[in-house]
Amino acid sequence: MKAEIISTGTEILLGNIVDANTSFLAEHLAQIGIDLNYASSVGDNFDRMLEVMKCAGSRSDLILTTGGLGPTSGDITREVIAALFSEKMEVDPAQKAHLEKFFTGRGIPMSENNLKQASLIPSAQAIPNPNGTAPGWWAEKNGKIVIAMPGPPGEMQPMWHNHVGPALQRRSGSIIVSKVLKSYGVPEGTMDEQLSVLLKSPNPTLALYAKIDGINMRITAKANTAEEAKKLIDSHETAVRKILGESIWGVDDDTLEGVVGRMLMKKNMTVAVAESFSIASLMQILARAPESPRFFKGGFLANSDEAKLSLGLVWGSGGIGDAAKGLAALARDKMGASIGIGIDGQIQTVNNEKNARVFIAIVGPKGMTPVMRNYSGRLMMVPNRIAYTALFELRKMLE
């Protein structure tokens, strides 16, 4: 099956947004063994979109579109597909009822414009979209498939995972299975060297991706049966773990906060946090974890030295190391948690480049663990990187 992606939206061609949907779909098509030969973007213009769609139809079996399913007059993807298939759009009663329910649930009136979101053509089936008002379309005729998905990634990605991806995988025939191993603390370059032999394997393949919570390693195997594929993955995973050992903290959908949460709950322990400098990033990540209230009490953000005083912090020399230790104790004591984490830091300039010098202190039943780190690179990203360092250190302590 030869696939082609068409992302629509004048905002893409004005450079207002980066088209992240195309790379998402490209990566996921590759994972299920579907070849992607072309990807294009086109504005919200009927004639041009139809031309691009016709061209795609002449060279590909599967066209995936994103965007243009909203309620406004600028949203024309449905209309273009109808023209491509020479069919007429009509309001589908089931879709209309579903849409009305969505609006009733929000307590806001449905505008007449939204009705076109409930429309279909005879060759199209609606793809459920629990996260928005626009269902997707799966249109199929004469061996060509056109799948239209919404533009917002928060709607498109679940639609892919729950419907489009599994349905396409069933059609594509051969079985592709992959497993992700998640690591923290080893730089990508080092890992690339250490795994160089394994990275060259054609099946299973191994690929590295740098993420905010460390380096992910994706092992992908292609086989005739799921069992065979799993075997291939298992032997590759054993080899990777032999090399990287302790720095692997999870697999697949694991998150570092989820892993730490499970460990805390197992030990019947709780954690509280007091942050300065890291703008509540650690609190936010911990609060998002599954069953968070069972192991995370909450905490404090001090947005200035004055605010640290308001919280009751007394810190000896006034350095960030002392402040972090004081914040850790404060969080634990005030929130009545078994473990307290304190974070403080400052921006410093080294060789004309700004970097962040950060202290993370973790106080638990066995005393205080202070960690000092320097973060360079994009300062915007530093708060989240600090939070993941803290979680990784907490995991080490709990083991």
Next chain:
Amino acid sequence: MKAEIISTGTEILLGNIVDANTSFLAEHLAQIGIDLNYASSVGDNFDRMLEVMKCAGSRSDLILTTGGLGPTSGDITREVIAALFSEKMEVDPAQKAHLEKFFTGRGIPMSENNLKQASLIPSAQAIPNPNGTAPGWWAEKNGKIVIAMPGPPGEMQPMWHNHVGPALQRRSGSIIVSKVLKSYGVPEGTMDEQLSVLLKSPNPTLALYAKIDGINMRITAKANTAEEAKKLIDSHETAVRKILGESIWGVDDDTLEGVVGRMLMKKNMTVAVAESFSIASLMQILARAPESPRFFKGGFLANSDEAKLSLGLVWGSGGIGDAAKGLAALARDKMGASIGIGIDGQIQTVNNEKNARVFIAIVGPKGMTPVMRNYSGRLMMVPNRIAYTALFELRKMLE
């Protein structure tokens, strides 16, 4: 002049990299008034790239390519352009000398493969690339321009700024200016109806984008002078403001937290926050604002009812409305701020759908303002939506 972008590279179609060059070029073409109607990506395959290039040539006057100018056999952009123009590539002595100098300067031997980077066709001129070994190509014949630039953004962007952009601006003549108006609280469908006449205007154009902080409206005008464009925008802006009035809170790069921060600093006031349910989202957004420590003290996150008690909260009936009011007062008093914001909420099920029932309380010098809201849709997004509601309410109070 009608432009089209072609980004090349199999890594884009495997989803290994996000194609940031296209959005860069799209934005910069818009700034110099060149219409971009299409953008596509194609892998490193001669036939497919030539096909895409021919198709582009049939509908656009200007083709900008990125990638495929390296020394390897997979780098075929030059070869494809030569085929498109039916011309023969030959090593250019000046380019060869330049390349040899580049390698000598780095003290490494030049490989034979690099010679093709010194090649040209009769219709092409080399575009200097001080940041790499691959010069760009400016190929022009029968009114069609093909500009080939390297794929690495660190080489492509300087080439655009120093050569390609200025040269194209000289040719394009007309000027494009745009302005973004930012609103909160009016649903996209309603806005689309209210602005329907203005949305139909061909110049200036008006486009709506849903963002987490509300609906953005982009007005774009095309004219012969910047002054004329500004006039067109001004009159459209006046018309939009007449309709939407109070719901517009900012323009262009304004953020809601930045606007609120400026208002607080002007009044010499500070704010502190106590959140439950909204996972520190409001704290994080306020802490990211420019000059944040001058007006934002920090605050508390209570991740369970037990944690509210630890913070010292006493809430009468135990309802979320009372809790929000208590948290607001607690934040203000404990952090010594002029204004306290308290947030509490709970998930409830209505018509089999989960939604979030939320209270936001703002306590300031003039007393307490409680706001009740229901949020449906993706629960993941609710904390940030709550935070922006709180900021919008705070802005109303400060006005």
